[in-house]
Amino acid sequence: MANSFAIQAFDQGDITVLALDGFLDAHTAPEFEEAIQKEITAGRHRIIVNCEKLSYISSAGLGVFMSFIEEIREAGGDIKICSVIPKVRQVFDILGFQSLFEIVDDVPQAVARFESASQGG
Amino acid sequence: MADFERRFRLDVPSSTENLAMIRDFVGKIAKQAGLAESDVTMLELAVDEACANVIEHAYGADETKEVVVRVRLDNDCIEIQIVDTGKGFDPGSVEQSDLKKLVEERRSGGLGMRLMKLVMDEVEYQMKPGERNELRMIKRLKKP
Numbered sequence: 001m002a003n004s005f006a007i008q009a010f011d012q013g014d015i016t017v018l019a020l021d022g023f024l025d026a027h028t029a030p031e032f033e034e035a036i037q038k039e040i041t042a043g044r045h046r047i048i049v050n051c052e053k054l055s056y057i058s059s060a061g062l063g064v065f066m067s068f069i070e071e072i073r074e075a076g077g078d079i080k081i082c083s084v085i086p087k088v089r090q091v092f093d094i095l096g097f098q099s100l101f102e103i104v105d106d107v108p109q110a111v112a113r114f115e116s117a118s119q120g121g
Numbered sequence: 122m123a124d125f126e127r128r129f130r131l132d133v134p135s136s137t138e139n140l141a142m143i144r145d146f147v148g149k150i151a152k153q154a155g156l157a158e159s160d161v162t163m164l165e166l167a168v169d170e171a172c173a174n175v176i177e178h179a180y181g182a183d184e185t186k187e188v189v190v191r192v193r194l195d196n197d198c199i200e201i202q203i204v205d206t207g208k209g210f211d212p213g214s215v216e217q218s219d220l221k222k223l224v225e226e227r228r229s230g231g232l233g234m235r236l237m238k239l240v241m242d243e244v245e246y247q248m249k250p251g252e253r254n255e256l257r258m259i260k261r262l263k264k265p
Contacts, residue, residue, distance in 0.1 A: 026173035027137035056144075056162075058169045059232035066224050066232075087162050094239050095232065100220055 007035045015046045015114055017107055021053040024061035032064045036079075040068065045077020048110040052083035057091050065101065078102070078117070080110040127194045135176045135186040135205075143172050143190055147201065150192050154199055154262065163240040164199065164260055170233035171203045171256050179207025179254060198242075201258045209250035 005028035006021045016039050024032060039047055049065075051057075069079055081103045084092065092103065104110050131146045133139040144165040151161040172188050180186040191202040215231045223230070238244050243259040 023141060025137070025140050025169060026177060027140055056165075058140075058166060058173065059236055060173060062232060066220070067227055069224055070227055087159070090159060090162065091166060091236070095236065096220055100224060 005031060007031060009035065009039075011044075012048075012107075012111060014044065015048060015111060016044050017048045017050055019050040019053065023056040024054060025056065025058045026060035029060035029064050032061060033067075036064065036068050040071065040075075045072050045075040046114050047072065047077065047079045048107060048114075049079060049081050050083050050107055051081060051085065051088055054085065054088055057088050062091070062095065062097070065097075069100065078114070080104060080113055082106050082110045125194075125196050129192040129194075131190045132187050133190075134184050135180040135182070135188050136184045137173065137176055137182075139188075140169050140172060140176075143188075144169050146190065147192060150194060151199060154194050156199070156260075156262070160260070164201075167237045167240050167258055167260075168201055168203070170237050171201075171258070174233055175203060175205045175207060175254075179205045179209060181208075196262070198259050198261045201256075201260075203256045203258075205254050206252060207250075207254060209248040209254040211248070212246045 004022040005024060008019045008021070010017045010019070018035055020032065022028070036047065065079060072079055079101060081101050083106050084103060092098065097103070102113060104113060129150055131143065133142060147168045148161050148165045151164045156164065168190065172190065175188050176182065186205070186207065189204040191204070193200040212234070215234050217231055217235055237258060241258040242261045243257070245257045247255045
């Protein structure tokens with residue numbers, strides 16, 4: 001049985017949208033880590049993680065968000081999370097992820113948050 | 122005492138590739154036991170975390186080793202037992218820092234154990250490093 005997981009990256013101006021699809025666990029987390037590292041290396045620090053098609057997340061996946069967020073915020077960027085299905089949201093909630101990350105309904109809302117942050121200085 | 126009991130067992134090579142199979146195995150039993158969808162997900166998560174720890178830490182990704190997952194189901198609970206012969210660890214030494222502190226220190230360690238404790242009713246380790254390490258977790262079934 002394969003752990004199916006895929007990431008698609010889209011640029012929206014200076015924002016990168018990473019769309020996760022499938023199961024994010026200890027087997028597939030390195031792929032997600034690589035995708036975020038690639039954005040940081042390219043100097044792109046405004047990242048939206050679209051979880052619409054993410055069916056499952058374990059601590060290995062959560063750990064990727066946690067290990068990069070300080071570096072990204074120090075560089076003036078952020079990771080915003082959107083379109084989380086209830087099953088995945090449940091895992092974010094029991095760990096209190098909402099106190100660390102902005103979790104919004106969809107990509108346009110996440111983009112708007114980045115834009116309002118820019119306008120606010 | 123329980124008048125109904127079923128036992129299941131899955132032995133898999135120690136590879137993260139098999140986590141999906143382990144989740145599926147446990148999830149199907151939990152569904153059969155009548156657990157709510159959200160509880161099934163949480164049970165799968167706890168077992169995934171426990172097995173990922175064994176695969177990555179106890180066995181250090183040595184695929185020649187085996188992870189054993191046993192499930193016992195009765196009228197009152199689902200009991201999961203995960204057995205390995207790896208190097209073991211001291212569960213008391215796993216620091217349970219809060220999320221903000223972990224992020225400040227750019228760490229994410231200990232999250233798996235925290236999740237297990239949050240979603241299961243009982244989590245208990247018995248370690249004999251190199252011989253037999255056993256994790257026992259219990260999820261009580263809600264009475265209607």
